[in-house]
Amino acid sequence: MLKKRIIPCLDIKDGRTVKGISFVNLRDAGDPVELARAYAEQSADELVFLDISATDERRKTLAPLVEKIAAAINIPFTVGGGITTREDVSVLISSGADKVSVNTAAILNPPLIAELADEYGSQCVVVAIDAKLVDGTWVVCTHGGKRVTTLPAISWAREAERLGAGEILLTSVNRDGTGEGFSIDITSAVCNSVNIPVIASGGAGSPEHFREVFAETGCTAALAATLFHYGIIKIPELKDFLLRNNIEVRYSPLARTETWMRERQRIVNKNKNN
Secondary structure, three states, X not given: OOOEEEEEEEEEEXXXXXXXXXXXXXXXXXXXHHHHHHHHHOOOOOEEEEEOOOOOOOOOOOHHHHHHHHXXXXXXXXXXOOOOOHHHHHHHHHOOOOEEEEOHHHHHOOHHHHHHHHHHOHHHEEEEEEEEEEOOEEEEEEOOOXXXXXXXXXXXXXXXXXXXXXXXXXXXXXXXXXXXXXXXHHHHHHHHHOOOOEEEEOOOOOHHHHHHHHHXXXXXXXXXXXHHHOOXXXXXXXXXXXXXXXXXXXXXXXXXXXXXXXXXXXXXXXXXXX
């Protein structure tokens, strides 16, 4: 059985990590390079970087920041936001990205998925789907979740796979940032509709939410931001919980020991300064 992956996500705006609820009311969550380094040290399986305002602002992804983050980590690194051409992908791969995530551009120009898969391989192409429940139907949103389309999310996931996507990053807009748990229904439906890996995203607020989405859907990975950025739970503790609940994950006990020691030293230093 494939081991499940835990993936922190850096939503980037103006060079800083931010987080909101349902893609609005954004607040600062820290320095992306420092967060990335910490997550790699804590045994995160992969890291996702999404330049959430690039498409809306009609600009390219922040390649220099991508390069800094790539230099600070040693885990697979997916980058998205503002990607519209093969040339954009070339710049990001050269900057250290292992995979790229396309969303709005792929919906506006579906052949882009095939072009990227032909050039870089399907394993490099992640299609991000921001799904929103509207009048009982899960439809796709574009432009960082700001624009709602009539395109059914499940149909788009199937089409993305047909065109050459190697993975789906499925975010529930309704649950994003709420901490109320992943949207099990749409996650399960998409997993059952495609034969490529699906990353569940949107709504994680507790270890139990990860156990639930892994146990009740076919997703191969779960992505979160808020609970990691603000220290609600550490990745080693989450992996401990999942292992105790019969969810197979990649995990090194050394990661927990080192994380605990760093946290203890931080507290000691803080007490000295007070």
